[in-house]
Amino acid sequence: MERNRLQRILRAAWPRVVAIGILLGIWQLLVVVGVQSPGGEPLPGPGDAIAEIGYLVHTDVIVPALVQTLERAAIGYLLALVLGTLIGLAVVRVPVLRAGVGSLLAGLQSLPSVVWVPIATLFLAIGGQIENAVYFVVIMGAFPSIAMGLMSSYDNIPPLTFSLARSMGARGPRYYRHFIFSATLPGYVAGMKQAWAFSWRSLMAAELIIGSTASSGLGQILDNGRSLGDLPEMFAALLTILVVGIAVNDLVFAPLERGLLRRRGLVPA
Amino acid sequence: MNVALAPRPSVVTLEADPFVTLNGVTKVFGHGKRAMTALEDMSLEMARGEFVCVLGASGCGKSTLLSLIAGLDKVTSGAIEIADGRPAVMFQEPALLPWLTVRRNVELPMRLHNLDPDQRNQTANRLLSMVGLIDFADHRPHQLSGGMRQRCALARALAQDSELLLMDEPFAALDALTRDSLHDDLNRIWQETGKTIIFVTHNVREAVRLGDRVMLMTPRPGRVAQIWDVDIVRPRELDSFEVSGLAHEITAQLRAGAVIDGAK
Numbered sequence: 354m355e356r357n358r359l360q361r362i363l364r365a366a367w368p369r370v371v372a373i374g375i376l377l378g379i380w381q382l383l384v385v386v387g388v389q390s391p392g393g394e395p396l397p398g399p400g401d402a403i404a405e406i407g408y409l410v411h412t413d414v415i416v417p418a419l420v421q422t423l424e425r426a427a428i429g430y431l432l433a434l435v436l437g438t439l440i441g442l443a444v445v446r447v448p449v450l451r452a453g454v455g456s457l458l459a460g461l462q463s464l465p466s467v468v469w470v471p472i473a474t475l476f477l478a479i480g481g482q483i484e485n486a487v488y489f490v491v492i493m494g495a496f497p498s499i500a501m502g503l504m505s506s507y508d509n510i511p512p513l514t515f516s517l518a519r520s521m522g523a524r525g526p527r528y529y530r531h532f533i534f535s536a537t538l539p540g541y542v543a544g545m546k547q548a549w550a551f552s553w554r555s556l557m558a559a560e561l562i563i564g565s566t567a568s569s570g571l572g573q574i575l576d577n578g579r580s581l582g583d584l585p586e587m588f589a590a591l592l593t594i595l596v597v598g599i600a601v602n603d604l605v606f607a608p609l610e611r612g613l614l615r616r617r618g619l620v621p622a
Numbered sequence: 623m624n625v626a627l628a629p630r631p632s633v634v635t636l637e638a639d640p641f642v643t644l645n646g647v648t649k650v651f652g653h654g655k656r657a658m659t660a661l662e663d664m665s666l667e668m669a670r671g672e673f674v675c676v677l678g679a680s681g682c683g684k685s686t687l688l689s690l691i692a693g694l695d696k697v698t699s700g701a702i703e704i705a706d707g708r709p710a711v712m713f714q715e716p717a718l719l720p721w722l723t724v725r726r727n728v729e730l731p732m733r734l735h736n737l738d739p740d741q742r743n744q745t746a747n748r749l750l751s752m753v754g755l756i757d758f759a760d761h762r763p764h765q766l767s768g769g770m771r772q773r774c775a776l777a778r779a780l781a782q783d784s785e786l787l788l789m790d791e792p793f794a795a796l797d798a799l800t801r802d803s804l805h806d807d808l809n810r811i812w813q814e815t816g817k818t819i820i821f822v823t824h825n826v827r828e829a830v831r832l833g834d835r836v837m838l839m840t841p842r843p844g845r846v847a848q849i850w851d852v853d854i855v856r857p858r859e860l861d862s863f864e865v866s867g868l869a870h871e872i873t874a875q876l877r878a879g880a881v882i883d884g885a886k
Contacts, residue, residue, distance in 0.1 A: 513717045520692050520711040521782060523734050531730060535721045617720040618764020 390584065397585045405589035415574065415593065422556065422570035423597070425484070429491030430552045436492060437499025437548065441541075444500065445507045445533075455504065458497045466494030466555035470562045478563055487559045494555030495548040502544015506537040539613055546606035553598050571597075639705070640667035641818050642691070642786065646700035649686055659843035660686045663700070666837065666846065670705070670785070673812055673819045675833030677826060679876065683844025684822045688790050691820065710782035714791045716771035718763040724774050725750065725759040731782040749777040752811055769800035776808070780815065789821045793828070802860060805831055809857050826869045826876065831858045838872060840879050847879055 377399045384398040397405070409415035444451045444458070469490045478486035510533075518532045560572020569577075571594050578587030614620045649661040660683040668674055678684045689695045691702055692711045710731075718727050725746050732742045750756040753773040763771055772792055779787055793801045809832060812819055823829050829836045830852055838847040850872065854864045 511717075513713060513715060514719075516689075516694055516713070517711075517717045519694055520709075521731050521734055522708050527734050531734065532719075535719065538721070616762065618762060619720075 390582075392582060394582065394584050397588050399592075401585050402588040402592050405585035406593060409574070409586070409589055415571075415589070418570050418574050419593065419597070422560065422572070425487055425491070425560075425570060426553060426556050429488045429556060430495060430549065432488060433492045433495035433548060433552055434499055434545065437496035437544070438503065440496065441500035441503030441544075444504050451504070458500050458504070461493070462497035462501060466490055466551065467558040467562070469493045469555075470559055473559070474563055483563050486563055487556065490559040490563075491552045491555045495552035498548035498551055499541075499544045502540050502542075502547065503537055506540020506543075507533070509540065510536045539610070539617070539619070542606070542610050542613055546602065546610055549601060549606055550598070553601070557594060641670040641672070641705045642666075642668040642820070643703040644691075644700070645703070647687070647690065647697050647702060648699045649683070649690060649695070650698045661690075662843040662845050664844065664846055665700075666849075668818060668820070671816045671818055673821065673832060673834045675829035675836045676820060676822045676839060677829045677836055677872065677876070678824065678839035678844070679841055679879075680824055682839045682841035684824075684839055685790055687839075687844065688788050688820065688822050691786075692788050704786055707784050707786070708782075709786040709788050710779040710784040712772075712775050712779045712787065712789045712792045714794055716763070716768075716775040718771055718774055718778075720763050723760050723762055724755055724766070727763070727774055728777045728781050730778060745781060746777075749780050752780070752814070753777045753807065767800075768796050769804060772796065772804065773807070776811070780811070780817075785818055787817045787819045789819060791823055792821075794823070794825070801828070805860070806857065808832065813856070826873050827860055827865060830854070830865050830869045830872065831860055836868075836872060838875060838879075848875060 381398050384396050388396040390396070406415060440454070440458075444454050467490075470486075473486035473489045476486075477489055514532060514536060518528055523532060556570075557572050557575075560570045561576050571590055575587055575590035575594070578584065578590060611620065644664055644666045647661055647664040648659070651658045651660055664687065666674075676684045676687065686695070688711075690697055691704070692709055694711075718724075719730065722730065728746045728749055729742045732745060737745075746759075747756065750759055753776055755770060755773050755777065758766060758770060763774070766774065775792070779789075793804050796804065805828065811817075821829070821832055833852050836850045836852060838849070839845065840847045850868065852868060854862075854868070858865050
């Protein structure tokens with residue numbers, strides 16, 4: 354029993370382990386070849402970056418930064434989720450909105466959220482209060498994916514489902530509950546997953562550029578490393594940002610989506 | 623032996639108060655020069671508990687007729703009257719909701735009409751036993767075979783508790799063996815429940831095997847070509863002498879219609 358379970362985990366994990374191994378291998382190769390910064394500093398290897406993470410944990414730098422960043426990510430993401438859901442529902446329900454807002458959403462989605470940083474800094478980060486500016490950038494980066502996910506999954510509902518609902522006389526809240534919400538759920542969750550990626554990268558852009566010494570997150574550690582020419586610190590921050598992004602996707606959104614699709618027979622069990 | 627081969631006039635008055643009445647039903651799609659008449663002046667009266675099969679080649683407007691009766695579309699002129707309630711519809715595809723189990727799919731119409739859970743559960747059990755799916759109540763649609771999915775769709779249509787059941791080529795996509803066993807079951811369920819059924823098909827033998835009457839439609843525009851009474855003793859077998867004989871006659875008529883249509 355235990356052994357089988359272990360085998361199953363190993364079988365699921367090995368492609369990932371190999372991919373990470375190849376990535377680390379290439380990185381290490383660049384180190385061995387002797388890549389340097391123009392200032393003559395050698396490129397730190399994966400080992401150096403991991404050791405630096407250990408040092409930053411030990412000196413109580415990275416954990417508070419991580420907590421700070423995750424808190425911003427969570428709040429910004431939830432606000433984007435609420436806004437995106439409301440806009441998505443409005444667009445689905447009101448045909449006039451859909452023509453105008455539909456294409457606008459697609460445009461917003463393709464806009465790199467970093468372009469909101471200067472505006473947010475000017476209007477919202479007043480007197481060193483950077484949090485509002487950070488949330489604004491995260492929301493602008495993430496909400497179009499949520500709204501688009503909802504909208505496109507509504508468009509993909511088979512016409513027969515609507516005929517069925519009508520032939521059963523489904524109306525009002527019950528119609529939305531039993532037909533529309535359930536039918537759009539997979540697309541909505543796919544939108545949520547994509548919105549996570551967008552909000553995480555928007556947050557990093559915001560932290561890097563808006564950065565202040567008052568409240569530092571992972572982005573500030575990265576920027577700190579750059580301004581001090583501390584290459585290991587930069588790579589330690591980079592590695593941490595990458596790992597958090599992957600972990601949230603793999604531990605939260607991917608299982609949610611997979612479970613949903615499996616129950617509906619859309620992926621092999 | 624009691625085989626009626628003689629055609630009857632296309633308007634049949636069965637009783638003083640018919641259950642379903644089609645009166646000069648006409649359906650035109652589009653406007654002006656692009657207008658296409660799908661159905662023209664169709665009239666029919668059906669008694670409560672009657673099983674009528676609507677037969678025709680594909681594109682003759684029989685599905686249009688069904689969606690008009692279902693209230694999914696509006697007539698251009700003429701009238702459709704149903705003595706009570708909203709008809710239940712069974713489509714060619716099972717149209718099961720993939721996020722619900724078999725039981726929950728069957729319970730769906732009852733949820734929409736706010737039945738209490740006990741009653742829902744009892745009715746679902748009864749209907750699932752009736753269609754032979756009680757052991758699959760907790761499966762999801764994707765885990766079922768094509769025939770089982772249609773059984774589930776049938777149970778769901780019955781759960782709507784409507785007197786009138788509309789069936790739009792529900793067994794067309796199934797293999798012959800599965801279809802045959804569904805015919806048996808549908809015949810039995812119809813006799814047990816006393817539903818009034820309008821069954822659309824392009825399969826002549828299927829129509830003869832199931833219907834009290836078979837209504838043949840001509841294509842473009844859809845009209846009533848001819849109506850046959852099927853007085854063959856039930857349960858009928860697909861390859862019995864009587865079923866084959868009447869099917870043969872209707873097929874000849876269907877071919878003649880197709881030739882006329884092709885010559886136009």
